[in-house]
Amino acid sequence: MPASARARLARRLPQAATMFAALGDPTRLALVTRLCDGSRRSITQLCAGQPLTRQAISKHLRVLEDARVIRSERTGRESLYTLDPQPIGELRAYIDLVSSQWDDALARLKSFVEK
Template identity: 40%
Template sequence: MLQLLADREMPIAEITACFPITRTAVNKHLHVLHDAGLVSNQKVGRETRYKLQPEPLAELKQWLSFFDQYWDERLSALKHLVENDHEQ
C-alpha cells in the first residue's frame, strides 16, 4: 500500500482494487498506517483519499543506517571465514 501511495493520492476504492482482500481489510490496514503516521487522509466529496507521509520512513532509514557498520563487519568476517575455510 505504501508503494501505491508513493506516487499519488488514491481513494480507498482504487486501493482495494489492487489487492485480493476486502475493502474492510484494506480500510483496517489504512487505519494502522494512519495511526503510525505513514499515511494521511482527506475527505474529497464522498470519498476518502490517502497519501503517503514519507517522513517517518526517513527517520527509520536514518536510525537503521547506524547499524550498517555492524552488518559490514559481520559480512566481512563471514567472507573471511568462508574464504579461509575454502582454502583448506
C-alpha cells in the same frame, strides 16, 4: 563505543518498532508501494486488484495512518490517502544508525586485528 548513538537508538526504538510492524504486513507494504509514486488514492481505488474486502483494506490503512506512514484527507464523500515522507525518512535514519554502528564495529575490529 558511542554511547550517545546507542541511547538515540534506544529512545527511538518503540516508534521505529511500530513503523516496522506497520510495514511488516505484505498487504500494507503493497499499499505503501502503490502510494510511493506520490499519488492520492481513495479506498476503493486501493481495493482494486487486491483479493480483500474493502473493510480489510480500510483497517490496514488505519494501521498505516496510526503509524504515521500515510495521511488521509477527506474530500467530499471519499477520503484520499497519501504517503507521508517524513516517517519513511526516520525509518531510513534508524536503519542507517544500526548499520553505521555495525560499520564502526567492523572498522574497530579490523584495526584491532591489523594492529
